[in-house]
Amino acid sequence: MTQKDITFVADFLTEHFNEAPELYNRKGKYFNVERVGQYLKDEDDDLVSPPNTEGNQWFNFLKDSTHLKESPLLFPYYPEKSLHFVKRQMEGVIDQCLQKPADVIGKSVHQAACMSLYKISQSEDSTPQLFKLPFLWNDKTSNLHYVLFTMLENSISKIHILRRHTDTSRSVSNGILAVEFGNFLNNSINDSSDSRCYSCLDAHFYDDETVTVVLKESVQQEGKERVLAQLPLS
Numbered sequence: 001m002t003q004k005d006i007t008f009v010a011d012f013l014t015e016h017f018n019e020a021p022e023l024y025n026r027k028g029k030y031f032n033v034e035r036v037g038q039y040l041k042d043e044d045d046d047l048v049s050p051p052n053t054e055g056n057q058w059f060n061f062l063k064d065s066t067h068l069k070e071s072p073l074l075f076p077y078y079p080e081k082s083l084h085f086v087k088r089q090m091e092g093v094i095d096q097c098l099q100k101p102a103d104v105i106g107k108s109v110h111q112a113a114c115m116s117l118y119k120i121s122q123s124e125d126s127t128p129q130l131f132k133l134p135f136l137w138n139d140k141t142s143n144l145h146y147v148l149f150t151m152l153e154n155s156i157s158k159i160h161i162l163r164r165h166t167d168t169s170r171s172v173s174n175g176i177l178a179v180e181f182g183n184f185l186n187n188s189i190n191d192s193s194d195s196r197c198y199s200c201l202d203a204h205f206y207d208d209e210t211v212t213v214v215l216k217e218s219v220q221q222e223g224k225e226r227v228l229a230q231l232p233l234s
Contacts, residue, residue, distance in 0.1 A: 039083045046080040053079060112168040115176060118151065133159075137205035143167065148203045148211065156199040157181050159213065161233075179231070181215055198227065209233050 038047050053059050059077075062068050075093070078086055118130050135148040147162040158178045165172050181198045198215040206212040215227040 041082050042084040043082065044085055047082060050080050133203060135204050139208045141208060144172065146205065150200050157197060159200045159203050206230060
């Protein structure tokens, strides 16, 4: 060890392990523990060396504020406790805050409609991912709720649009429909339908009347064409 190392250890011992007569009535050794480690102990006992909050601007501010001093919005401070204790206290408060909304929301949610999108074989080991790109949009002007999604496997060139009224007691026409892109972008009679088919990479609502889609050519070779298209919902 170098002299610098020895000095460092000696300073550490001098600072943290001096005799502390005021702690003689405590259980355990009559020395101050290392001041960082005491905060990390997972126990409810008081800190051996609590922090000195004298001159702390935040505590002085609270002490001088009539409205904030007793405010229920401020989390209480436990100067004698470790971080584990404070963490458990905070988790308890958060759980209590979330329990009531969870109960209320849970009781208010009910099934408005049920649609069968696809069926899979019961013998399959793992369920394939056939449902992709769910994107939600709420048209507040017409009180309509939309869901955009695609189905994989045999319908990669289609995008499905589910439309429901926000008032579950009312229904809307064409509750669900599919838009097939296929080779609708072909601009030449020489383009064959086999080589210029498109599938949907992504789809979002641009506004209440427009859907934006990202398409790619359904071909195997490199350099697939990408198309950004905006389609009127009508």
